[in-house]
Amino acid sequence: MAQQTLPQIPIKKGEPAYKLWIFEPEWKGELPLILNPRQLAEQKRAAILPGHRLCAGCAAPIIVKLASFAFRGPTIVVNATGCLEVATTIFPYTSWAVPWIHNAFENAAATASGVESAIKAFKKTGRLPWDHVDVVVFGGDGGTFDIGLQSLSGAAERGHDFLYILYDNEAYMNTGIQRSGGTPKYAWTTTSPVGSVLPGKTQHKKPIADIMVAHRIPYVATATPAHWLDLMKKVRKGIEVNGPAFIHALSSCDRGWRHDTALAIEVSRRAVDTCYFPLWEWTPEKGYMLTDRSLSIARNPKLKQPIERFLEVQGRFKHLLRPENRHLLRDLQEWVDKVWEDLLNRAVNAPR
Amino acid sequence: MTEAVKTPHIPLEKQKLLTVNGDEAVAWAAKQSLVDVVAAYPITPQTIIVEKFSEFVANGEVHTEFVPVESEHSAMSACVGAAAAGARAFTATAANGLALMWEILYIAASLRLPIVLAVANRALSAPINIHCDHSDAMGMRDAGWVQLFVENVQEAYDTTIQAFKIAEDERVLLPVAVNLDGFFLSHTLENIHILPDEAVHEFLGGYRKVPKVKVDYFDEEVPLMLNPARPLSFGPLDLYDYYFEHKMHQVEAMKRVPEVVREVNEKWYELTGRKYGDGVLVPYEVEDADVIVTVLGSTGGTVRHIVKKLRREGKKVGMVRIRMFRPFPHKELAEILKNAKVVGVMDRAISFGSYGPSFLEINTALYDYKEKPLLVNYVYGLGGRDAPPELLEKMFHELLSDAEKGFVEKKLRFLGVRE
Numbered sequence: 001m002a003q004q005t006l007p008q009i010p011i012k013k014g015e016p017a018y019k020l021w022i023f024e025p026e027w028k029g030e031l032p033l034i035l036n037p038r039q040l041a042e043q044k045r046a047a048i049l050p051g052h053r054l055c056a057g058c059a060a061p062i063i064v065k066l067a068s069f070a071f072r073g074p075t076i077v078v079n080a081t082g083c084l085e086v087a088t089t090i091f092p093y094t095s096w097a098v099p100w101i102h103n104a105f106e107n108a109a110a111t112a113s114g115v116e117s118a119i120k121a122f123k124k125t126g127r128l129p130w131d132h133v134d135v136v137v138f139g140g141d142g143g144t145f146d147i148g149l150q151s152l153s154g155a156a157e158r159g160h161d162f163l164y165i166l167y168d169n170e171a172y173m174n175t176g177i178q179r180s181g182g183t184p185k186y187a188w189t190t191t192s193p194v195g196s197v198l199p200g201k202t203q204h205k206k207p208i209a210d211i212m213v214a215h216r217i218p219y220v221a222t223a224t225p226a227h228w229l230d231l232m233k234k235v236r237k238g239i240e241v242n243g244p245a246f247i248h249a250l251s252s253c254d255r256g257w258r259h260d261t262a263l264a265i266e267v268s269r270r271a272v273d274t275c276y277f278p279l280w281e282w283t284p285e286k287g288y289m290l291t292d293r294s295l296s297i298a299r300n301p302k303l304k305q306p307i308e309r310f311l312e313v314q315g316r317f318k319h320l321l322r323p324e325n326r327h328l329l330r331d332l333q334e335w336v337d338k339v340w341e342d343l344l345n346r347a348v349n350a351p352r
Numbered sequence: 353m354t355e356a357v358k359t360p361h362i363p364l365e366k367q368k369l370l371t372v373n374g375d376e377a378v379a380w381a382a383k384q385s386l387v388d389v390v391a392a393y394p395i396t397p398q399t400i401i402v403e404k405f406s407e408f409v410a411n412g413e414v415h416t417e418f419v420p421v422e423s424e425h426s427a428m429s430a431c432v433g434a435a436a437a438g439a440r441a442f443t444a445t446a447a448n449g450l451a452l453m454w455e456i457l458y459i460a461a462s463l464r465l466p467i468v469l470a471v472a473n474r475a476l477s478a479p480i481n482i483h484c485d486h487s488d489a490m491g492m493r494d495a496g497w498v499q500l501f502v503e504n505v506q507e508a509y510d511t512t513i514q515a516f517k518i519a520e521d522e523r524v525l526l527p528v529a530v531n532l533d534g535f536f537l538s539h540t541l542e543n544i545h546i547l548p549d550e551a552v553h554e555f556l557g558g559y560r561k562v563p564k565v566k567v568d569y570f571d572e573e574v575p576l577m578l579n580p581a582r583p584l585s586f587g588p589l590d591l592y593d594y595y596f597e598h599k600m601h602q603v604e605a606m607k608r609v610p611e612v613v614r615e616v617n618e619k620w621y622e623l624t625g626r627k628y629g630d631g632v633l634v635p636y637e638v639e640d641a642d643v644i645v646t647v648l649g650s651t652g653g654t655v656r657h658i659v660k661k662l663r664r665e666g667k668k669v670g671m672v673r674i675r676m677f678r679p680f681p682h683k684e685l686a687e688i689l690k691n692a693k694v695v696g697v698m699d700r701a702i703s704f705g706s707y708g709p710s711f712l713e714i715n716t717a718l719y720d721y722k723e724k725p726l727l728v729n730y731v732y733g734l735g736g737r738d739a740p741p742e743l744l745e746k747m748f749h750e751l752l753s754d755a756e757k758g759f760v761e762k763k764l765r766f767l768g769v770r771e
Contacts, residue, residue, distance in 0.1 A: 114433025
């Protein structure tokens with residue numbers, strides 16, 4: 001099939017790069033997945049436009065931008081309440097080049113169920129002018145691990161055809177850094193402060209991606225904006241599968257993680273290098289498969305870095321580097337090692 | 353009360369006679385209304401609606417996508433997504449289910465999505481109770497929905513179809529709740545007349561048509577929906593600089609609702625030969641009445657029966673059934689009530705620490721009149737407690753004696769409760 005692009009792509013010289021994505025009803029085909037940086041720069045427009053109010057150094061818009069480079073055609077975005085939602089749509093402005101809806105905090109997946117069902121009903125009655133309209137959800141960790149888990153689980157069980165991208169900044173950053181089910185153990189947040197008795201959050205992070213694997217939906221993956229090719233490929237797979245897909249993307253927050261604004265990509269890279277956040281994908285057919293840097297680490301364990309490498313650049317963990325807290329650091333390292341080991345045992349492409 | 357017309361477009365013999373309960377009647381109405389998406393969760397006494405509808409889906413009788421969600425919260429959320437995508441969306445619930453939807457009820461109304469919701473009215477927990485009262489509906493009265501209350505199963509069918517017409521009218525663009533009393537209507541068999549499918553399709557103008565709006569970015573008017581051809585953002589952050597104006601749009605839309613409800617009631621009358629008062633209020637024997645009782649829902653039938661009986665005995669009594677609770681027809685109702693000596697306001701719900709919800713509205717409606725009736729609030733039927741004719745007759749006698757005395761000792765009275 002001849003691949004087609006958006007009508008206004010490639011961008012002509014002197015033309016603004018921030019245009020809405022217009023798919024006229026006669027539009028047919030698929031947008032190509034471009035992995036070459038030069039072609040990407042010349043031929044792709046992001047679905048998130050400049051001018052949004054996300055903080056300097058925030059990883060969320062990078063994730064959205066990369067994900068949108070992998071969209072295959074007409075796409076409707078659903079957004080849970082959170083940083084991304086409030087900072088991209090302050091009325092009367094919007095940063096979204098594609099149709100976008102925010103309903104509430106805990107119901108992004110249910111809202112997507114409705115959008116997807118409407119598309120199906122239109123298709124059934126000949127009222128959908130395109131071959132397919134994809135539905136992509138962006139939700140933060142609060143809206144996914146915690147308040148939105150029921151809605152997500154329900155939508156996954158019902159088998160709606162949508163891709164849910166969790167941008168996990170590991171706390172309620174929008175309301176000011178409160179702990180969530182996605183906050184790692186020993187992290188400082190404003191509701192798990194480091195005190196004379198408590199060393200930050202006292203519970204581990206919920207294994208959200210494994211919870212989604214347990215639903216046996218067609219596609220589950222983890223990703224970071226530092227491993228951008230990996231992320232784009234996974235988004236495209238998630239869109240292409242027939243049924244629910246879930247991508248857990250680590251999304252650093254310099255305000256909440258207390259790191260320099262220039263470190264969003266670096267800290268994401270270290271999360272993978274230390275095996276704190278391994279990169280993998282899962283399908284019901286193949287099971288767990290390590291990808292990108294995590295596959296390299298599995299093949300060459302010397303590449304695995306100690307957890308300090310991830311923690312040392314972040315103020316939220318600075319108490320762990322104090323000599324009297326060495327046992328906490330050891331505890332965290334043991335947890336990371338155990339989870340990594342479990343994953344190695346499960347991953348079909350890990351060396352035995 | 354239904355009034356007969358001489359020549360409806362679809363005469364009665366062309367309408368199909370169906371013996372169904374209220375829930376099934378609503379399901380039939382939804383089936384004929386070309387609904388694109390039904391998202392619903394089971395809860396007594398609403399469940400039959402979605403059971404019946406699921407049968408239509410299972411037998412391929414509808415094109416509808418049925419979304420068996422995992423909660424009422426998700427039911428309303430999915431309806432919001434579907435309606436924003438341009439679909440005609442329907443759901444049904446009751447009591448705690450409606451309470452769980454509460455957050456999204458406001459969002460549905462504020463996004464101006466013409467969703468139709470059937471509420472099989474049921475008491476709220478605790479203690480848990482599955483039977484009828486209106487506390488569930490009263491919890492959503494400020495959410496920005498049009499609220500209609502029906503008296504019988506025929507009206508439940510008629511009103512559900514009308515609700516789509518009202519909701520989707522460009523003057524309105526608000527969600528509509530159709531309230532039918534749990535068990536008294538939801539589970540009670542009645543013979544009703546239903547229209548041929550095509551007549552309903554024609555009445556509604558076919559599939560849902562999405563209104564067009566002017567937005568800054570586009571030169572031409574664009575459909576108000578999630579549309580990849582003309583992308584719009586729905587549900588943005590809206591702060592002190594615009595939020596208030598958007599709320600004013602809802603205020604203005606609500607003002608336009610009564611005329612649309614009346615028009616739809618008239619059109620339905622021409623089509624079917626059935627109408628319900630003027631669509632907003634259903635008065636009976638009010639012209640010279642000293643005592644008027646106002647009521648919502650199925651109790652209206654019993655009250656009318658007592659009015660008839662007392663009229664035969666020469667008592668000057670009347671009644672008004674309030675069919676539309678939101679927007680509340682303050683002026684129209686006050687004009688009917690103003691010349692009575694006493695008005696008894698029946699409420700199947702109470703605002704603890706205050707009065708029944710419609711009592712507060714009627715006080716507001718009458719406040720500006722120099723000459724106005726005495727008002728008594730009867731709270732009755734909580735948790736499905738029966739309101740039999742004898743009890744209502746006793747209420748009328750109390751009110752008649754109040755009228756004679758010219759003053760009211762006890763403003764808030766509880767009907768049918770053990771002392």
